[in-house]
Amino acid sequence: MGIKAALSKPLAAYTHARDQQWLQHPEKAQQAIFQQILKQAAGTVFGKDHQFSKIKSHADYVKAVPVRDYEGLKPYFDRVKKGEPDILWSGKPIYLAKTSGTTSGTKYIPITKASIPNHINGAKNALLSYIHETGNSQFLDGKLIFLSGSPVLEEVGGIKTGRLSGIVNHHVPGYLRTNQMPSYQTNCIEDWETKLDKVVEETLPQRMTLISGIPPWVQMYFDKLTARTGRPIKDIFPDFSLFVYGGVNFEPYKAKLFQSVGKKIDSIETFPASEGFFAYQNSQHDNGLLLLLNSGIFYEFIPASEYFNENPTRLTIGEVELGVNYALVLSSNAGLWSYSLGDTVKFVSKNPYKVIVSGRIKHFISAFGEHVIGEEVEKALRETMRHFPEVSVAEFTVAPKISSTETEPSYHEWLIEFASQPTDLKAFEQELNTQLCKLNSYYDDLIKGNILQNLKVTALPPAAFQSYMQSQGKLGGQNKVPRLSNDRNLAEGLLKV
Template structure:
């Protein structure tokens, strides 16, 4: 065992002990975070506007601070972007993480000197928990690659601006710098396809042991490596031990990855976002990711099926249940308050608090009142693919409310297969059956002949990549929406398929 590997084991034990301390005392941990946030932000513009001096309890907070998304918080964010101080959080932020908004155009999420370290610690701690649980440390002596956005930044009114993954690249610890790939120059390439080709050239003959990134873009990297070498990834990188991923549900990609790698590799799921690093998989044995309760974020939850009511009930951690679909709200030391991040989650455990991401509150299908969510779609596709023996590369789902004359409306599933199934109708029935078992509203609509069985439309190889490229969102942290309540994506895909 190398000195670095030995040191990693010792450090991992110490960090796991610290994590256990707050994870085993979750309510008091969140109460402490809440009190610190309110006290620190009392003198800010937001704090003055929302009576922070009078907030003594969570009930006070819920009374004075309404739920907001980016659009609703934008007047305050714009003041921060324009260079004003003490608006959402004391002083100025260290960075703005620039993300793509659906209705807002570009979104600027502040990262402060208090919030930035929590992103770095959470990513580090995920790996340390893996070391502590498994005892495996060989990978620390090999090469590691993090497929991420460009680390190049620009300045905006005295604050540096960039993509979150690019900002994080500036914080890679010194002890990992020699192991980390790709090179700085390659990481700065903006064109994603050129960047992946350059990464392939740099890494093809290296001892890669840890690979990290959003699954569809890592898949692209793997496919190009395989095309160049005619080897599986497992043959090429014999020491490849750990895949670290996040951003999308990995289940639809699992079969493809196992085929590309040629063997099973341990994985760590992460739940990072520009707004905060919310959770990470702390155990290979337990389902879900450990919610980060001691990272400067106070959490609230609203049952997803009540979220669009006029005054939905807001819950704290003490009131949540497992298996319920919640919209997650955060208040943070980056200056976000009762902020709707747009995700829905479910708790898999409350001792400790572990979560899975079940979808996006705006990404659902309810054109007929069925309210189908991402978790249901992922599960249905997995069951259908397993039963039919097919491997899925990517997919998205949309309603067809205006079918051909004489047809009932239906859900249309656009799926890119590794190899298309011989019997598409049987696959559609299997997926439909799973969805009906999970969602009683959808089942009632099928049973009542309001909807007909879903339709599967085959997307040609690389069709989704071509779509993402056509809208300027190829690679990096960009993700294809799994669900849409309209046909904006579906119509473009249909046009591309028909050409």
């Protein structure tokens, strides 16, 4: 065992013991953050506009600060982007994380001196938690790859600006720098396919032990490795033992990815975003993600069924219930205030508080009143694949298909890129429809009432999603394909590829 692996074990034990302090008092930890961030931002433009100095309780805060998304806070973000100080947080941010928005175009999310530890420590503690539970630390002695965006930063309003993964790249601890792959020069390549070819070239001779990235882009990396060598990943990298991922639900990719590896390996799910690092999987024995309640972020939870109400219920951590879909709202030391992230979560444990990411609040199909959400389509597909073990899926999305005639009902079209197709596509289609009916009563009623006909599956050619994303300039990095759309834009784009 190398020195890094050996030293990580006492550090992991120390971190675990320290975390028990807030884990045992989660509501107290959240209240402390609530009071601290309000006090520190009271003198900012936003704090004065919303009379932070008069807020004494969460009820006061709810009255003073409405829930807004990026668009709602954009006048403040625009002033931050111009380089004005003391707008959302004291001083200026040290970074702006540049990310794609669905309605707002490019978003610029502030990262402050106070909030950068949230991003760095979240990822570090996810690994230390794994080491503490499993005793496996030998991966630290091998090469670690983080498939990420370019670390090259530009300046906007005098503030360093770039993709979150590129920003975080500058904060990789020194003791891991010698292990990190790919090289800085390769990470700076903007074109994803060119970059991936170079990553393959650099990593092939190395002893890779940990691989991290968004599952569909890691799958592309694995495919290129296997195409180059004709071997499964376990033979190329026999010491590869840990996969770290986040950003999308792993389940639709899991079978194909592990098939590419050729053996079962441990994995750690994380929940990062430009707005913060929120949770990580702290046990190999369940899929729940430990919500980080002591990391500079104060959370509010809106029942998803109320999200579009004029005055939705806003709950704090002590008020949540298990099994309910909540829209995640956060206020933080990055200068985000009652900011609607857009993600929905569902609590699977309250001791400690653990969540699963259930979807996007605005990613649903309700073209006919069915309100089908991402969690439902992913679960329907997963359950259907259990009945068709020969099937593996590379990528998929779902869109409404509105009938042009009165005699033939409309339907949901599932555009699926199969890595391995079902032997009977019609039977697969029928089972998928049955599973979705079980999961969504509104959809079931529309099927039974002949308002909708059974869903239809359109099998797309290999690399269809990759080609489409490339055509949109969104190949690689942190770009993800929406699971659901209320229109046909994505579907028609894929069908033209």
